[in-house]
Amino acid sequence: GITRHYQLDINLQNVTRLCHTKSMVTANGQFPGPRIVAREGDNLLIRVVNHVQNNISIHWHGIRQLRSGWADGPAYITQCPIQTGQSYVYNYTIVGQRGTLWWHAHISWLRSTLYGPLIILPKRGVPYPFAKPYKEIPIIFGEWFNADTEAIINQALQTGGGPNVSDAYTLNGLSGPLYNCSAKDTFKLKVKPGKTYLLRLINAALNDELFFSIANHTLKIVEVDAVYVKPFDTEILLITPGQTTNVLLQTKPNFPNATFLMTARPYATGQGTFDNSTVEGILEYESPSNSIHSSIKKLPLFKPTLPALNDTAFAATFTSKLRSLANAQFLANVPQNVDKKFFFTVGLGTNPCPINQTCQGPSNTTMFSASVNNVSFTMPTTAILQSHFFGQSNGVYTPDFPTTPIVPFNYTGNPPNNTMVSVELVLQDTSILGAESHPLHLHGFNFYVVGQGFGNYDPNKDPAKFNLVDPVERNTVGVPSGGWVAIRFLADNPGVWFMHCHLEVHTSWGLKMAWLVLDGKLPNQNLLPPPADLPKC
Ligand code: C2O
Structure with a gap:
C-alpha cells in the first residue's frame, strides 16, 4: 500500500435546506463531507484541523484500527477531543478490508452535519467478486434539522424525549420534493441504459433505520459493512444507522421514457417521537443524443412501495438473507468455539x-x-x-x-x-x-x-x-x-x-x-x- 494524505478543516458553513439557513459545522465547507478514498493496505494520514468553537473528534466507522486504537476517534473513549485551534493526525493502515465505510464526528451530536464516505478499493489488480461496474456512486442517507444540533441534543437530554425529530431525511444532503421549499434540493442519479452501477449506500441518519427502494428496479446486494456477501436480489432494503450496503443496480436495456423515484423512509418500532416522512430522489435516464424523446410527451412516474413503518417481519426476513460470501478467496473465519x-x-x-x-x-x-x-x-x-x-x-x-x-x-x-x-x-x-x-x-x-x-x-x-x-x-x-x-x-x-x-x-x-x-x-x-x-x- 501507499500513504495517502488528507486534510479535513472543520469550519462553520452556511447551508440552506427547506428555506432555512443555518451555520453548521462542516469539513472543508462541504455537506455532506468530502469523500475519502483509499485502497486496502494503504496507510491514511488524515489531519483534522479544528477551526470552530466546538470540541471535535472524528471516527472512521468500521475501520478495524488493528493496534491503532488512538486513531479510532470516539471522544473520551480513545482520545480527548481536538480543541479549538488544535489539530490531530489520524494515522491508520487499512488491513484486510475493502468496501464502503464512512467517517463521522464522534462527539455530542455533531455527526448530524459532519460525515462523509470512506471508500476502500481492493488492492491494485484484485477484482471485485462481481463484474466491474460501469460507475460507482455513494449515496448517504442523513437527517436535516432546522434547529441547531446542540439545541436538539439538549432537548433530548433534558426532556428525555422529543423533540429530537428531524425536519427531513436527505439523500447526499438533499431533502427532495416532498418537503416544503425543497424541490430544488433533489438528488438525481443520472444513468445510461444497459449499464451496471455500484451504489454505495451509507446510513448516516442520527436516529432512524431506513427502508430504501428504487421504483421498477431490482437491487443486488453484494456487500455490507465492507464485507462481501452472497449476492441476492431485492426490491427493498433495510439499513440501520451506522450500516453500509453496496448494491448493484442494472439499468434497463433501452431508454425508458419514464421517471423513476427512489425513496427512503423509517422502519420504527419504538414509542418515541421520530420523523415519519419520506425523502425522494430521482433515477434519471440520459436520453439518447440522437433521439427526439419528447419533453412534450408526458412521462409516466413510477414510485416504489415501501413496507409499513413497523414491519418487523420484513426486517427479520431481510436480515436473515445476509450471508457472508465464504468462498475460497474470502473465507469466513467464524469462531467455532467460544472462550x-x-x-x-x-x-x-x-x-x-x-x-x-x-x-x-x-x-x-x-x-x-x-x-x-x-x-x-x-x-x-x-x-x-x-x-x-x-x-x-x-x-x-x-x-x-x-x-x-x-x-x-x-x-x-x-x-x-x-x-x-x-x-x-x-x-x-x-x-x-x-x-x-x-x-x-x-x-x-x-x-x-x-x-x-x-x-x-x-x-x-x-x-x-x-x-x-x-x-x-x-x-x-x-x-x-x-x-x-x-x-x-x-x-x-x-x-x-x-x-x-x-x-x-x-x-x-x-x-x-x-x-x-x-x-x-x-x-x-x-x-x-x-x-x-x-x-x-
Ligand atoms: Cu461509535 Cu458510527 O460510531
Missing part, C-alpha cells in the same frame, strides 16, 4: 429505575434512560484508552460492570495458546418500554451474526441453531425489536473499544459501553504507543 460468553440486555427504561435494576446517568424522574445490562454509561472526563495505557485509574467509572445479569457466567473451553480470545455476545432487547430495535455498533472489530430470534434468548436451545458456516460479518447489527441477536468475534485487537446503539438519542441516554481488550503476549499483539500529537483533555 468467553457474555449476555447483555439493551434497552430503554425510565428513571427512577425499575425494581431490581441499577440505573445511572441522568436522574430526572420522568425522563428516559437507556442501558446495557441496566447500567447507563456516563462519559468520563478523560479518555479511557489513555487511562488504560498509562495505568491511570481516573478513566474507569464502572469497574463493577455486570457481565451477566440473567444467565450465570459460563466459561467453557481452555484458554488458547495465544491470547486471542473468541467472544460470544448475546444482545437482548429488554422491551421494557415496548419492543424496539437497536442498531448496536462495535468499534475495532467485525463480528459474525450467528443467530437471531424473537422473545427471550434461550441459552439451552438457541445455540443449536447458530449459523457457524456463512454468517454475515459486519460492524453494526440491529438487535431485533422484541428479540435477541448473537454475535461472535475474535478479540484480536488490543485497546478500548466503544460499543453503542447507533441511534444517537439512545447513545445520549446511556446505551453505550466500552470493551477493554488486553495486549497479547507477543510484541506484535500490543497496542502501539500513542502519537505525540494525541489531544489532551
Whole structure:
C-alpha cells in the first residue's frame, strides 16, 4: 500500500435546506463531507484541523484500527477531543478490508452535519467478486434539522424525549420534493441504459433505520459493512444507522421514457417521537443524443412501495438473507468455539429505575434512560484508552460492570495458546418500554451474526441453531425489536473499544459501553504507543 494524505478543516458553513439557513459545522465547507478514498493496505494520514468553537473528534466507522486504537476517534473513549485551534493526525493502515465505510464526528451530536464516505478499493489488480461496474456512486442517507444540533441534543437530554425529530431525511444532503421549499434540493442519479452501477449506500441518519427502494428496479446486494456477501436480489432494503450496503443496480436495456423515484423512509418500532416522512430522489435516464424523446410527451412516474413503518417481519426476513460470501478467496473465519460468553440486555427504561435494576446517568424522574445490562454509561472526563495505557485509574467509572445479569457466567473451553480470545455476545432487547430495535455498533472489530430470534434468548436451545458456516460479518447489527441477536468475534485487537446503539438519542441516554481488550503476549499483539500529537483533555 501507499500513504495517502488528507486534510479535513472543520469550519462553520452556511447551508440552506427547506428555506432555512443555518451555520453548521462542516469539513472543508462541504455537506455532506468530502469523500475519502483509499485502497486496502494503504496507510491514511488524515489531519483534522479544528477551526470552530466546538470540541471535535472524528471516527472512521468500521475501520478495524488493528493496534491503532488512538486513531479510532470516539471522544473520551480513545482520545480527548481536538480543541479549538488544535489539530490531530489520524494515522491508520487499512488491513484486510475493502468496501464502503464512512467517517463521522464522534462527539455530542455533531455527526448530524459532519460525515462523509470512506471508500476502500481492493488492492491494485484484485477484482471485485462481481463484474466491474460501469460507475460507482455513494449515496448517504442523513437527517436535516432546522434547529441547531446542540439545541436538539439538549432537548433530548433534558426532556428525555422529543423533540429530537428531524425536519427531513436527505439523500447526499438533499431533502427532495416532498418537503416544503425543497424541490430544488433533489438528488438525481443520472444513468445510461444497459449499464451496471455500484451504489454505495451509507446510513448516516442520527436516529432512524431506513427502508430504501428504487421504483421498477431490482437491487443486488453484494456487500455490507465492507464485507462481501452472497449476492441476492431485492426490491427493498433495510439499513440501520451506522450500516453500509453496496448494491448493484442494472439499468434497463433501452431508454425508458419514464421517471423513476427512489425513496427512503423509517422502519420504527419504538414509542418515541421520530420523523415519519419520506425523502425522494430521482433515477434519471440520459436520453439518447440522437433521439427526439419528447419533453412534450408526458412521462409516466413510477414510485416504489415501501413496507409499513413497523414491519418487523420484513426486517427479520431481510436480515436473515445476509450471508457472508465464504468462498475460497474470502473465507469466513467464524469462531467455532467460544472462550468467553457474555449476555447483555439493551434497552430503554425510565428513571427512577425499575425494581431490581441499577440505573445511572441522568436522574430526572420522568425522563428516559437507556442501558446495557441496566447500567447507563456516563462519559468520563478523560479518555479511557489513555487511562488504560498509562495505568491511570481516573478513566474507569464502572469497574463493577455486570457481565451477566440473567444467565450465570459460563466459561467453557481452555484458554488458547495465544491470547486471542473468541467472544460470544448475546444482545437482548429488554422491551421494557415496548419492543424496539437497536442498531448496536462495535468499534475495532467485525463480528459474525450467528443467530437471531424473537422473545427471550434461550441459552439451552438457541445455540443449536447458530449459523457457524456463512454468517454475515459486519460492524453494526440491529438487535431485533422484541428479540435477541448473537454475535461472535475474535478479540484480536488490543485497546478500548466503544460499543453503542447507533441511534444517537439512545447513545445520549446511556446505551453505550466500552470493551477493554488486553495486549497479547507477543510484541506484535500490543497496542502501539500513542502519537505525540494525541489531544489532551
Ligand atoms: Cu458510527 Cu461509535 O460510531
